[in-house]
Amino acid sequence: MREVVRHVSTRYPKANIYAVGWSLGANILVRYLGEESHRCPLSGAVSLCNPFNLITADEDFRKGFNNIYNKALAKGLRSIFKRHLLLFEDMGGGYNIPLAVNAKTVKDFDEGLTRVSFGFKTADDYYSHSSSSDSIRNVCTPLLCIQAANDPIAPSRGIPPDDIKENPNCVLVVTPQGGHLGWVAGAETPLGAPWTDPLVVDFLEHLRKGRQPEDPDPSFNIDESEHNPSENLESLEV
Known part of the structure; x- marks a missing residue:
């Protein structure tokens, strides 16, 4: 930005x-x-x-009917990520590739990949600071x-x-x-x-x-x- x-x-x-x-x-x-x-x-x-x-949004995102949106977005993230898996084969740094590949929620994906990319300890830490x-x-x-x-x-x-x-x-x-x-x-x-x-x-x-x-x-x-x-x-x- x-x-x-x-x-x-x-x-x-x-x-x-x-x-x-x-x-x-x-x-x-x-x-x-x-x-x-x-x-x-x-x-x-x-x-x-x-x-x-973002912490409040994530909490509500995993409740009731909102799970439909959550799962749909997680599916889209998995699909995009799988097309670029080769880029992460030899990359260290604490990435949890299996969690990202099999993410059931957006938070799973952020925990396995996004928060690591931006240097945060946990997904909640990433959400709080963002x-x-x-x-x-x-x-x-x-x-x-x-x-x-x-x-x-x-x-x-x-x-x-x-x-x-x-x-x-x-x-x-x-x-x-x-x-x-x-x-x-x-x-x-x-x-x-x-x-x-x-x-x-x-x-x-x-x-x-x-x-x-x-x-x-x-x-x-x-x-x-x-x-x-x-x-x-x-x-x-x-």
């Missing part, structure tokens, strides 16, 4: 750069924003369905966070609402429905674009105009008639 932003900033030094992250990508983005803090070159960012606390829940308080870039209360992959109990609300650079929107990146609405449902797409663009356009917080911008608003979010906006937490 840091290298990409640095590259784009160098190539286009006069441009305003914005970033949008989905799911685990949102966690990476928010963690980056917090680490860079006031040094961050981004002019604005949006986080959608961020798991925030979570963005402790980074949000250091974010100095305008940031819009959109979450769904019924998200099975990014559980609402992992959201750090107090830290977000206390940070004047952040806005939190929590919809009662939406699942994991499933904010569908309007006449074209379920094939149309999510209602969050125009909302994200409105937010970034608001930032592009360079308006100050005390200068209200009527072009940025969470308006049901404009974005047609149907029942998703019965309640908002901002």
Whole structure:
């Protein structure tokens, strides 16, 4: 993330750069924003369905119906890894190749392979140090966070609402429905674009105009008639 932003900033030094992250990508983005803090070159960012606390997300991921998602993702990771097994034949460093090859859950795969690659002692250690829940308080870039209360992959109990609300650079929107990146609405449902797409663009356009917080911008608003979010906006937490 840091290298990409640095590259784009160098190539286009006069441009305003914005970033949008989905799911685990949102966690990476928010963690980056917090680490860079006031040094961050981004002019604005949006986080959608961020798991925030990866330990909490992993706990919920292994419960009830969520096991279906867990097993499906683990299967995909095994499939990708098996195509590259030869690269790990003579590689030491504590990799547990049998565990990764036969991983039943994402955590099994992370325990056998991912956490070793990044130098962590355990998968939980990896999750703890990679979570963005402790980074949000250091974010100095305008940031819009959109979450769904019924998200099975990014559980609402992992959201750090107090830290977000206390940070004047952040806005939190929590919809009662939406699942994991499933904010569908309007006449074209379920094939149309999510209602969050125009909302994200409105937010970034608001930032592009360079308006100050005390200068209200009527072009940025969470308006049901404009974005047609149907029942998703019965309640908002901002």
